[in-house]
Amino acid sequence: MQNEIYNEMWQDCLDKLRSSITEEEIVKWFKPIRPIDFDGSNLRLRVPNESFVASIEKRYLSILRPIITELYGADTQLHYAIPRAVRQPQVETPEASVPKFAGPIDTAKIKNPFALPGLPRRIMFDPQLNPNYTFDNHIEGECNRLARSAGMAVAVSPGTTAFNPLYIYGDSGLGKTHIVQAIGHEVRQRHPELQVLYVSMNKFQAQFQTAYKNGEITDFIHFYQMVDVLIIDDIQELTGKTGTQNVFFNIFNHLQLAGKQLILTSDKPPVELKDIEQRLLTRFKWGLSAFLSVPDYETKVKIIRAKAQRLGATIPEDVVAYLAENISANVREIEGALSSLIANASFLGRKVTISLAKDILKVYVKLTQREITIDSIVKIVCDYYNIELDTFNSAKRTRDVAQARQVAMYLSKQHTKAPLTVIGSSIGGRNHATVLHSCKAVADMMDTDKQFKMQIEEIEKIVLGKN
DSSP, X not given: OHHHHHHHHHHHHHHHHTTTSOHHHIIIIITTOEEEEEXXXXXXXXXXXXXXXXXXXXXXXXXXXXXXXXXXXXXXXXXXXXXXXXXXXXXXXXXXXXXXXXSOOOGGGOOOTTOOTTSOOOOOOOOOOOTTOOSTTOOOOTTTHHHHHXXXXXXXXXXXXXXXXEXXXXXXXXXXXXXXXXXXXXXXXXXXXXXXXXXXXXXXHHHHHHHHHTTOHHHHHXXXXXXXXXXXXXXXXXXXXXXXXXXXXXHHHHHXXXXXXXXXXXXXXXXXXXXXXXXXXXXXXXXXXXXXXXXXXXXXXXXXXXXXXXXXXXXOHHHHHHHHHHOOSXXXXXXXXXXXXXXXXXXXXXXXXXXXXXXXXXXXXXXXSXXXXXXXXXXXXXXXXXXXXXXXXXXXXXXXXXXXXXXXHHHHXXXXXXXXXXXXXXXXXXXXXXXXXXXXXXXXXHHHOHHHHHHHHHHXXXXXXXX
């Protein structure tokens, strides 16, 4: 594990070197070098022979020194490990570099990454939960029912259900954080003996970097391995961070093997995450993946009413309907727009009316005439090609039906934010690979067939409400 961390930092160093020297020089003089240790002030590099040391010191030290200072610290000293012919050099294996955690742990000595400077470092778990994010004030709808139901099941029996990890994904502002924190609150209420912790991946990454700099990686890992219910928000931020991925893999494995509960959120399903190790992606798929979609009309109405009640405001039903019909984005935008409307009405001394809503909300939100969904696109495509909806959804594979499905997938990808997996499951129960193939097939036909391109453009106008 430590080797991977050192390699990640050294790779950053090489990336900066590329702005000053050629790729050929990188390959010849720096690729053979391996970082083997960094204690915060001393960087040890394994080099093949003494000629490397001489060349680096003579040719590249003036370039390398500022980069080392930037990445490792101003007081960092370089040391070189050169293999000797008289004996085999000692090589750190991945197995030897990964801390072992099978034995008893003295928890009193473990450093708490959430402890504030100057305060005692005793292991006292603050769950880091927002008191406003509970199931009591969460609005259930078709858009979130699966995630909410699975979350309640997890809260009742954390670590013992098939939903481990529970992976909740969807666009920003749809309520992922609210649901996972609500699970945390519910667990604490039902199981007060369990340690619950919520942390964003960005914060986890920052803590990891601090622990690495201070030589406290072991404490860092031990701390997270003591958690009973670990909630990680925005897991997609692991992208490209090899060292952090290795540490998280260690923690993930330990918790799962110990029967602990993991809850993750992301803006994408596991299959669409990039630059994350396959071993982690595989584990993300072990449990349940639950998608949060844009709220439908009925859910938006419930959200508006509940928000108005919390703000102590009375909103006429026609205004509620207007807001629900015209704000098509997400829960966060709906709530923000309503707060703005109520505040402005109060400041201006006016009643909340549709006229006031139109005047005020155009400044804060983009009002749309219609919401584009996969279902609406499918209906439009079926009408255009004169195909019955039952036939479209059947197993029939005639050329006209197959092409209509491809067109619907293409337009859904272009005009909705639904993940490929959701598009595929909504159109014939296909997987994301089929959706990608269909989109490419349509794009290729549009490049070569002018008549087909005109058809797609006509359908697109209908989808966008321009006809």
